[in-house]
Amino acid sequence: MKKVLFVLLMCVFVASIGFANGSKESPSASAPVELEVSTNSTEENQVAFAESMYKELINEYNQTNGTNYVLKFSPGQGMDITNTRMSSNDKPDIFQIDSPADVQRYAKDNLLLDLTPAAEKYGWKNTMFDWAYNLSKVNGRVMTLPMGYEGIVLWYDKTVAKEVGVDPEAITNKDQFEDALKKAQGKGYIPIMLGSQDWPWAQEWYLSIMYSYTGRDLLKSTLEGKSSWTDPRFKETVDLYKSWNEKGYLANGKSYILTSDDAINAFTTHKCLFKLEGTWATYWINPLTPEEQDNIGVMLHPAINNNEKAHLPIAVGGMYCASADAADKADVIGYILNGIMSQKYQGKFLELGMDVAPISVDKSQFENLGTTTKQMWNMVNNALADGAYGYTTYAFYPPETRVYCYEGIVDVMEGKITSAEYLQKMQDLNKKELANGFTPVLP
């Protein structure tokens, strides 16, 4: 009997662990109230800075309003974790998602806090760039805050360029570009380095350039369903990309076998002329010595045809959102999101290779930056000011089309499918996703 009682008690104990649920703190003037901010950052310095920034903002709000919010900071939470949490009862209060397209999915399920009151209170319409403010709206309401902007650029090694006899920034067209690549190859250098084995999205960085450079208006109307991926101009682009791979220009034909770390190592050890990556590359450039930093140059990718001039395929780095379940914390959330856009943090964002807010950043914030990083941001801001921007895959394409875009291209390069078959599949997927309710959000 005693044994049976003991076992029954164990059952109850285990069941209570299984069903235990932490009690939600009820807000009061003095009891601490947890405010959770989750982020997808994993870089140590970025995580440390982000945490200190949120703590500072929350402390400021507490001091002004007599509240007692306490930060719970959750880094390293990518879309897979965020999706899971947002469909559970364990939603973070402020979180990041990848693209404007993702915002629609969340808004459709009423998961997002309406930030329009905060936008009106703090005048975000006048603070942010117009294109960024437009991206923040769903059905006329501000539902998200673009995290920052980034673009795909071409980095180059000045020492290697000199040895090869090439002036990268003087290259303006495809023929000159291919000539430079051939010279680099002839001297034993890898013409363009990129590695997508462990980060397949690296392949789509280059495809963002290639498809945007095919024609921005064509790309925009294709994503909107008005034109088609089977347009001959896209085929010409895919064939060009395939030919570059066959000639060994793209990481000696091994771009999808090399990891992203391999690519960075090869570039920083002077094995390559060009490295394809985005403006966020400063996160691995800034820790280099000043001499090594000065040896790295940056430029817009040259034009690949006569249709489209060189421009910057942009993305927003991600979107800040707040959970609809955090409606009782709307005021502090608005304060925090507004605070992230303040000038005082932008310089640190730039230093750490984080996305800068989509605002006109004061020049003083650039003072502590290395020469290369300053040059890059000048180039980016000039491109944006001139309207010379295009569309990256990960910010603007429908999700299935996007995934096929960077997976299918490997099959094209391997000769398993033709470029026509690849583009037909892109078109089929794009059409299907538009029919299923995907709404392109394109500036």
Next chain:
Amino acid sequence: MAKSRRDDLKRIAFFSLLPIFLFHFVLIVSPSFGTIYNSFTDWSGLISKNFIGLDNYKELLGDSQFSDSIKNNLKWMAMFVTIPVILSLIIGYMLSSVKKGRIILRVCYFLPYVISAAIAGKIFAAFFNPFLGINAWFESVGLHCLVKDWLAPEHALVSVASVDMWHWWGFLLVLFMSALQQIDISLYESAEVEGANSIQKLWYITIPSIQPTLMFILLISMVWSVSTFDYVWVMTKGSSGSSLLSTMMYKNAFFKYRAGYACAISVFQSCISFLIFGVFGRIQKKLED
């Protein structure tokens, strides 16, 4: 008195198993029913979902990536029920007759199993670097025929599987060695008297004696081959040539936002596992009879 004692023991057994059964039922079995239901919906992974009947399954049957993934899983299974099993059995058999240093050797062989897939996968990805890594060594010693793009689509599956086998076989070795130690030594002595050689002893005494362990190892090798994910994801992200059911499921759920479709893949995976369990159950019953 004996009956009452037996009843007591049965009650104790029942209530001892009850907690873990409840735990398993609540955390694994019940959500599985949710997965089955979701496989009939267009769930994106968030909240809303609409019932769409068999559409996901119909799409699966026509999806070329699905058929490629199944083929890759079958190739993976074929590798895992042969190479590590045979290797660990032979090494275990040889090791069981080693008197000095057996424990140290066993620890060395088991060590890869305790290294996490994320770390080992990254290390081996560096080994497979086409410019550096093992290719550089092959070049330096003149083995040019072995200089290959090991993680290129045509080799990726075998390369990744070989890393997972390096990780896995030590575990099988320990299982086999435990089973081998249970065998009655007098059987071997009798066989020696009869004039049996090592291979005959292995075939007629060792393997039949460890048959339950062998069947268990084959079963888990097959079932885990169906659901394997970690090494492939770390090393290739399930890209062309190494796509498996689990990587396809993950991408559909978290990159394409087609969680309903991913659930359909998961249900299919589970059906394969149940089929394997069922077949093994029948085989074991026949062998016992």
